[in-house]
Amino acid sequence: MKTVTIIDVAKRAGVSKSTVSQYLNGRYEYMGADTRERIKQAVEELGYRPNTIARSLKKKKTKTIGVILANILYSFSTKVIRAIEDVCNREGYQVIICNADDNPSKEKWYIEMLLAKQVDGIIAIPTKSNIDLYRKLKERNYPLVFVDRYIDGLDISTMMLHNEKAAKMCVDELTDNGYERIAMLTMEPISITPRFERIQGYKKALEDKGLKATEDYIASAPLKEMQTRLKELMALKQPPQAIIAINDLSFMQLLTFVKENKLEVPGDLAIIGIDDISFADLFDPPLTTIAQPAFDIGREAAAALIQKINNRYVMDADIRRFEPRLIRRASSTKS
Amino acid sequence: MKTVTIIDVAKRAGVSKSTVSQYLNGRYEYMGADTRERIKQAVEELGYRPNTIARSLKKKKTKTIGVILANILYSFSTKVIRAIEDVCNREGYQVIICNADDNPSKEKWYIEMLLAKQVDGIIAIPTKSNIDLYRKLKERNYPLVFVDRYIDGLDISTMMLHNEKAAKMCVDELTDNGYERIAMLTMEPISITPRFERIQGYKKALEDKGLKATEDYIASAPLKEMQTRLKELMALKQPPQAIIAINDLSFMQLLTFVKENKLEVPGDLAIIGIDDISFADLFDPPLTTIAQPAFDIGREAAAALIQKINNRYVMDADIRRFEPRLIRRASSTKS
DNA sequence: ATATTTTAGTAAACCGATTTACTAAAACAA
DNA sequence: TTGTTTTAGTAAATCGGTTTACTAAAATAT
Structure with missing residues (x-):
């Protein structure tokens, strides 16, 4: 299988490869109309496709970006990737995905x-551990955009949910419905940005309402231990009347717990989850959730990255916050 | 930002770039121990990383594969991608993903x-329309593996569920529980392999049980029209006692229908879905599903592709069938 | 001591494009 | 007619590696 190169095209069209290259790059002013036509013919007849690798080597542009995330199985990541791929596709970029598994x-x-x-650039949901590496990239002005997580002191454009507001929305919805003893269920570790900020937001919102946020009510555990953690939480002398699940996975655990213990929602326990889950409508009762605009986040991340790639000048690194959206369903209403 | 090249390393180590190249490729027999050490030093001190693009150009290997699928948002696709990425990562390959949206x-x-x-190769969930293009690739012996869908007369290795068996499992489970009027709900178009085969399997299985498969009971519709289609189905003089949803999306529609019409499951209607969905356990009642080994399928697809890439000789193109697994829950039991 | 082999390395061609500097011929101007 | 500009193109360098063919010096064999 001999591949067709620019030289083959040049020979068949009876010109030099320089001219073919000009043709390929649309600089038609370097050739006559007839020559242009002959090259076009030759390209078609030979089924010629330029070798992007060779082009990239010389141009120092690969028209490819990398996306590093924890795990594409998380629905947030999946949506972000999809949005990124859409934007990139439109702009002629291709996307290499990497599951770093935190x-x-x-x-x-x-x-x-x-x-x-x-x-040409990287979009990442970063861990905190490679901060030096990221800093080096930032220093050499390498196009870089973060999503979902913020790394302190690094000053890199980051697209993320307004996490505090999301938590506040949950608390407000619950207090509006008369609940006062409100707990939060979170996965460990709680140090990553969205979890940290949501917990902060939860505390602040409670204080705003004149309720005190007791540490007892912040239930954190790794996923596998969450059932026992929930058991402990509900065994407190003053068990919560409502629980906010910090993300979709915790929410699933909470639903499992509710189901296994035959708790009535919202009678025995009101619940809200951050992250809209596909079956929120189908659950009994329908589940109140906070949706985050994952597609918007992905789209904006891709757009920002491509801008950085195109403009050589340094852009202001900034954090862009996206608005959470409360989807009110029955699981958080007055009991 | 001047990048460090092999020449910089060569200069610093006081050798030719050929020798550095030999070093980089682990062919240490072309140099003395001291030289080897000097190169190692130089590489470290300069923080040198070989430019993969340049290497690819000469080697005609990019250590990259492409994956073309309909939409990464489908959970089957997400799982397949994740498995592919795992295998590829282990083998030093990187993955470019493409959402072709059918x-x-x-x-x-x-x-x-x-x-x-x-x-170096492509894994695809193909549409039927680019059969000529795929045929051309196959002819030039280009590494290619299909997943989930089969293209007739193309003889390309394909990894897919044993769809007929999956449908049969549904039918058998329902008949075992005493249901006789069993319908199937499917998205359009019904021409793509998994849907086509599942419908075939459904018909055959009914016949095996001595039940006749009436066309009335095969309800197909695009997603948005599925609710009205279901209404029609249940308005038949002899409405079905049980419905099999052909995939997760149809199943969601079916669940919505059940919920909106306050049907009791399995009392009024027994249901089974092909594709295990995340909340099958949480639904009320828990949902019987057929799980397909999406990770295995992805893993095997990647493994097969890499084999094709490595061995130059032509491999037998074949269809590998993966076993469906019935997860029996309450939605299909005797009413 | 000489011939042969091994060791340790190098120079140059090459992969397939892009780009720069240059030019012959044609067109135009004075 | 001569000088200048424009048109239409080319040759050669380049991107950053890999690979092949070759060689000087050292080691070994005879």
């Missing part, structure tokens, strides 16, 4: 792979 | 992009 060494390996591959 | 011209565009980028 594993810093895997993340590092991927970053280096992507750089070796000369990708 | 749009043949988008699919074609992506295939050509990937080829221009010289990816």
Whole structure:
């Protein structure tokens, strides 16, 4: 299988490869109309497709970006990726995806792979551990955008939910419906940005309402231990009347708990989940959730990255906050 | 930002770039131990990373594969991608993903992009429309693996569910529980492989049980019209006692219908869905489903592709069938 | 001591494009 | 007619590696 190169086209059209290259890049002013036509013919007849690798080598642009995230199985990540891919596709970029599994060494390996591959930019949901590496990239003005998580002191454009507001919406919805003992259920670790901020928002919102946020009511656990953690929470002398699940996975755990313990929602316990889940409408009762605009976030991240790639000048690094949206259903209403 | 090249390393180590290249490729027999050490030093001190693009150009291997699928938002696709990425990562390959949205011209565009980028192979959930393009690839012995869908007369390795068996499992489970009037709910178009085969399997299984498969009971519709289609189905003189949803999206529609019409499951209507959905356990009643081993399918697809990439010789193109698994829950039991 | 082999390395061609500097011929101006 | 500009193109360098063919010096064999 001999591949067709620019030289084959040049020969068939009876011109030099320089001219073919000009043709391929649309600089028709370097050739006559007849020549242009002959090249066009030759390209078609030979079924010629330029070798992007060779082009990239010379141009120092690969028209490819890398996306590093924890796990594409998380629905937030899936949506973000989809949005990124849409934007990139439209702009002629291709997307290499990397599941770093929140594993810093895997993340590092991927970053280096992507750089070796000369990708034009990277979008990441970063771990905190490779801060030095990211800092180095930032210093050499390498196009970089973060999503969902913020790394302190790094000053890199980040697209994320207004997490405090999201938590506040939950609290307000519950207090508006007369609930006062409101707990929060979270996965561990609680140090990553969205969890940290949501917990902050939860505390502040309670205080705003004149309620005190007791540490007892912040139930954190790894996923597998969440059932027992919930049991403890509900066994308190003053068990909560309502629980906010910090993300979709915690919410699933909460639903499992509710189901296994035959709790009536919202009678025995009101619940709200951050992250809209596909079956919120189908659950009995329908579940109140906070939706986050994952597609918008992905779209804006891609758009920002491509801007950075195109404009050589440094852009202001900033945090863009996206608005959460309360979807009120029956699980949080007055009992 | 001047990038460090092999020449910089060569200079600093006081050798030719050929020798550095040998070093980078682990062919240490071409140099003395001291030289080897000096190069190692130089690489470290300069923080040198070989440019993969340049290497790819010469080696004609990019260590990259492309994956073309309909939409990464479908949970089957997400799982397949994740499994592919895992395998590829382990083998040093990177993955470019392409959402073709079942749009043949988008699919074609992506295939050509990937080829221009010289990816070493492609995994696709193909549409039928680019059969000529795929045939051409197959002829030039280009590494190619299909997932989920089969294209007739193309003889390309394909990894897919044993769809007929999956449908049969549904029918058998329902008949075992005493149901006889069993309908099937499917999205349109019904021509794509999994849907086609599942419908076939449904018909055969009914016949095996001595039940006749009436066309009335095969309810197909695009997603948005599925509610009205279901209404029609249940308005038949002899409405079905049970419905099999052909995939997760149809199943969601069915659940919505059940909920809105306050049907009792399985009392008024027994239901089973092909594709295990995340909340099957949480629904009331818990939902019987057929799970398909999406991770295995992705893993095997990636493994097969990499084999094809490595071995130059032609492999037997074949269809590998994966086993469906019935997860029996309450929605299909005797009423 | 000489011939042969091994060791340690190098120079140059190459992968397939882009880009720069240059030019012959034609067109135009004075 | 001569000088200048424009048109239409080309040759060669380049991107950053890999690979092949070759060689000087050292080690070994005879």
